[in-house]
Amino acid sequence: MNHSLLDIENLSVYFDTPEGVVRAVDGISFDLAPGETLGLVGESGCGKSVTSLSILGLIPTPPGRIKSGRIKFEDRDLIGLDTENLRRIRGRDIAMIFQEPMTSLNPVLPIGRQVAEPLMVHKDLTKSEAFQEAATWLDRVKIPAARKRLSDYPHQLSGGMRQRVMIAMAMVCRPKLLIADEPTTALDVTIQAQILSLMIGLKQELGMSLLLITHDLGVVAQMASRVVVMYAGQVVEEAAVTDIFDQPFHPYTQGLLKSMPRLRVRGDSRSQRLNEIPGTVPLLTEVIRGCKFADRCPHVFKRCRQQQPELFVIRNGQRARCWLKSYPERRTT
Amino acid sequence: MIRYLIKKLIILSILLFFVSIAVFSVLFVLPGDPAQIILGINATPETLANLRAELGLDKSFIAQYMDWVGNLVSGRGNRSINYDIPVYDLILSSLAVTGPLALLAMVFAVIFSLPFGVYAARRQNRPGDVTVMFFTQLGLATPEFWLGILLILLLSVHWGLFSAGGFPGWSTDFWGSLKALILPAFALGIIRAAILTRLTRSSLLEVLHEDYIRTARAKGLRERTVIYVHALKNALIPVLTILGLQLGQLMAGAIIIENVYYLPGLGRLVFQAIGQRDLPVVRDIVLFMATAVVLVNFVVDLCYAGLDPRVRLE
Ligand SMILES: Nc1ncnc2c1ncn2[C@@H]1O[C@H](COP(=O)(O)OP(=O)(O)OP(=O)(O)O)[C@@H](O)[C@H]1O
Ligand SMILES: [Mg+2]
Numbered sequence: 001m002n003h004s005l006l007d008i009e010n011l012s013v014y015f016d017t018p019e020g021v022v023r024a025v026d027g028i029s030f031d032l033a034p035g036e037t038l039g040l041v042g043e044s045g046c047g048k049s050v051t052s053l054s055i056l057g058l059i060p061t062p063p064g065r066i067k068s069g070r071i072k073f074e075d076r077d078l079i080g081l082d083t084e085n086l087r088r089i090r091g092r093d094i095a096m097i098f099q100e101p102m103t104s105l106n107p108v109l110p111i112g113r114q115v116a117e118p119l120m121v122h123k124d125l126t127k128s129e130a131f132q133e134a135a136t137w138l139d140r141v142k143i144p145a146a147r148k149r150l151s152d153y154p155h156q157l158s159g160g161m162r163q164r165v166m167i168a169m170a171m172v173c174r175p176k177l178l179i180a181d182e183p184t185t186a187l188d189v190t191i192q193a194q195i196l197s198l199m200i201g202l203k204q205e206l207g208m209s210l211l212l213i214t215h216d217l218g219v220v221a222q223m224a225s226r227v228v229v230m231y232a233g234q235v236v237e238e239a240a241v242t243d244i245f246d247q248p249f250h251p252y253t254q255g256l257l258k259s260m261p262r263l264r265v266r267g268d269s270r271s272q273r274l275n276e277i278p279g280t281v282p283l284l285t286e287v288i289r290g291c292k293f294a295d296r297c298p299h300v301f302k303r304c305r306q307q308q309p310e311l312f313v314i315r316n317g318q319r320a321r322c323w324l325k326s327y328p329e330r331r332t333t
Numbered sequence: 334m335i336r337y338l339i340k341k342l343i344i345l346s347i348l349l350f351f352v353s354i355a356v357f358s359v360l361f362v363l364p365g366d367p368a369q370i371i372l373g374i375n376a377t378p379e380t381l382a383n384l385r386a387e388l389g390l391d392k393s394f395i396a397q398y399m400d401w402v403g404n405l406v407s408g409r410g411n412r413s414i415n416y417d418i419p420v421y422d423l424i425l426s427s428l429a430v431t432g433p434l435a436l437l438a439m440v441f442a443v444i445f446s447l448p449f450g451v452y453a454a455r456r457q458n459r460p461g462d463v464t465v466m467f468f469t470q471l472g473l474a475t476p477e478f479w480l481g482i483l484l485i486l487l488l489s490v491h492w493g494l495f496s497a498g499g500f501p502g503w504s505t506d507f508w509g510s511l512k513a514l515i516l517p518a519f520a521l522g523i524i525r526a527a528i529l530t531r532l533t534r535s536s537l538l539e540v541l542h543e544d545y546i547r548t549a550r551a552k553g554l555r556e557r558t559v560i561y562v563h564a565l566k567n568a569l570i571p572v573l574t575i576l577g578l579q580l581g582q583l584m585a586g587a588i589i590i591e592n593v594y595y596l597p598g599l600g601r602l603v604f605q606a607i608g609q610r611d612l613p614v615v616r617d618i619v620l621f622m623a624t625a626v627v628l629v630n631f632v633v634d635l636c637y638a639g640l641d642p643r644v645r646l647e
Binding site: 166 | 542543544545547548549550551552553554555556558562563566567640641642643
C-alpha cells in the first residue's frame with residue numbers, strides 16, 4: 001500500500017539477556033493510513049511496547065537490537081536513519097504517550113517547561129512563546145487554571161492530570177502520528193473515560209493517525225477502526241474492528257473476547273468468573289517450531305505443532321495466523 | 334521554613350549538650366595533668382597545686398563542667414592555657430585557613446567528579462569508562478598525606494611552582510595565601526573526587542533508565558539536554574548527600590594535610606592542643622566542629638530543596 005503513513009514490515013526485535021535471546025517481536029507487519037486509528041492488542045509481555053518503542057528508535061541497545069525489518073514512515077525507513085534525523089521526527093511528526101503517568105514526567109522540572117520543550121526544539125519558538133502555547137494546550141486538555149499550573153511540579157498533580165499533561169506534551173507540535181501505549185491502564189475507570197474522550201476529540205480536530213496500544217478490547221471498540229492482535233511477538237490476527245467483534249477467526253482472539261467482562265454477561269449470573277484463556281504465554285527465549293499458541297489452543301491438532309501457520313487471508317481485510325483456515329473441520333465446538 | 338529553622342536549632346542544642354558532656358568526660362578521665370605539662374617535671378608540689386587551683390582543676394567534675402559551659406553561654410569564653418588568649422580568637426584564626434581550604438578542596442572535587450562521572454556514565458563499560466573507573470579506584474586507594482607529599486616533591490621541590498608549605502596569612506599576602514592552599518586543597522579534593530565520580534556515574538546510570546528519560550528522548554530533545562537537564566538534576570540528589578558529608582568533615586579540619594603543609598588550620602590547632610593538654614581549646618574546638626557539621630547539613634538541606642521540588646523544609 002503506497003498511501004500508508006506508517007508501514008512496518010517483518011520487524012524483529014531481540015533482546016540479549018543472560019537467559020538467552022528474547023524474541024520480543026518476531027517478524028510483525030502492519031500499516032497505518034493517515035487519519036486512521038489502529039488498535040494493537042494482546043496480553044502482557046506480547047511485545048506491544050517493544051513494537052511502539054522501536055518505531056521511535058527508543059529500544060535500549062544493548063540489550064535490545066533490531067534484528068530485521070523496515071519501519072517506513074512517509075517514505076523514509078526509520079531503521080537506520082541517523083540519530084539527528086530521527087530526533088527531528090520524534091515529538092514533531094511522531095509523538096508518544098506512555099502507560100505510567102506517575103513516572104513518565106520528570107519529577108524535578110515544572111510541567112510548563114516539560115510541555116513547552118518540544119516547541120522550543122522543533123518549532124524554534126522563544127521560551128515565552130513556547131510557554132504561551134504550552135498554557136493553551138494545558139487548557140485544551142482541560143487542566144483547570146492552566147496558566148497558573150505551568151510552574152507546578154508533577155507530584156502536585158493527580159494521575160489523571162499527569163496523563164493530560166502527557167497528552168498536551170505529545171500534541172503541542174501537532175504530530176502526524178500519535179502512539180499511545182496503554183494511556184489509560186494505570187488510571188481508574190472514570191478518569192479512563194475522560195482521557196479517552198479527550199483523545200477522541202483531539203484526534204478528530206487534528207486529523208492525526210493514532211496507534212493505540214492496549215489490552216482492553218473495550219477501549220479498542222470505542223476508539224479504533226482496525227485491530228491488530230499480537231501473541232508472543234507475532235501478529236496472529238488483523239481485521240476491521242467490527243469483524244474482530246462479530247467474527248473473530250483466531251482462537252486466541254476468541255479467547256480474548258470471551259475474557260472481556262462486558263460481552264460475557266448476557267443473562268449469565270453476575271458471579272461468573274472472568275473467562276480467562278487457560279495456560280501461559282510461551283517463553284520468548286524458546287524457539288517454537290509450530291504455532292506459538294498451540295499449547296493453549298482448544299482446537300490444537302497435529303499440524304499446529306509441526307509447522308508455523310502463515311497469516312492466511314480470511315476475508316477482505318481480515319487475516320489470521322491459524323491452520324484452521326486450511327482445516328475448518330478441525331474447529332471443535 | 335520558620336518551623337524548619339526552629340527544629341534545626343532545637344536539634345543543634347540537644348546535640349551540643351550531649352557532645353559537650355561526652356567531650357568533657359573523655360578529657361576529664363584522660364591521663365596527663367595540664368599543670369604538670371605547663372610547669373615541667375621539676376615543679377614542686379606546692380606550685381603545682383597553686384596552678385591547679387588557678388586553672389580550676391581541683392574542683393569537682395560538675396563544677397568544672399559548669400565553669401566551662403558557663404563561660405561559653407555567658408559569652409565570656411574560655412582561655413587557652415597554653416597561649417593565654419581567648420580560644421575564640423584561636424578558632425577564628427584557624428578557621429580563616431581551614432574554611433577556605435575546605436571550600437577550595439570541594440571545588441576541586443566537584444569540577445573533577447561531575448564531568449568525569451557524566452563522561453563515564455555515557456560510555457558505560459567502554460574504554461573511556463574503564464579508564465575513569467581505574468583512576469577513581471586509584472584515588473580511593475591513595476592516602477591523602479602521600480598524595481600531598483608527592484605533590485610537594487613534584488610541584489614545589491622539583492618544578493618550584495609552589496611553596497613547600499607554610500601560610501603567610503591573608504592580610505600579609507593574599508595571593509600567597511591562596512597559592513599556599515592550592516596544593517593541599519587539590520590533594521584533598523582529588524581524593525574526594527574519586528568517590529564523587531563513582532557516585533555521579535552510578536546515579537546517572539540509574540536515572541538514565543527512568544521512564545521520564547525515555548519521555549525526554551521521545552520528545553526529540555537533544556542528547557545534551559536529556560543528560561544535563563533531565564537526567565543530571567535528578568542524579569545529583571544522592572551525590573549532594575555525600576558532598577555535604579565530605580564538606581562537613583573538611584570543615585572540621587584536615588589534620589594530616591594541614592600537618593604535611595604546615596597550615597595553621599583547625600586540624601593542626603586541635604592536634605597541638607591535645608598534645609599540650611590545652612583542655613579548654615580541645616573542648617571548644619570539638620563543640621565548634623559539631624556545630625559546623627550541623628550547619629553544613631543545614632546548607633545541604635537547603636540545596637536539596639532547591640534541586641528536588643518534592644522536598645519540603647519542615
Ligand atoms: N530491556 C529489555 N531487556 C530484556 N527483555 C526485554 C526488555 N524490554 C522488553 N523485554 C521483553 O520483551 C517482551 C515484550 O515486552 P513488552 O514490554 O513489549 O510487552 P507488552 O506487550 O508491552 O506488555 P504490557 O502489556 O505488560 O505492557 C517481554 O517478554 C520482555 O521480557
Ligand atoms: Mg507495554
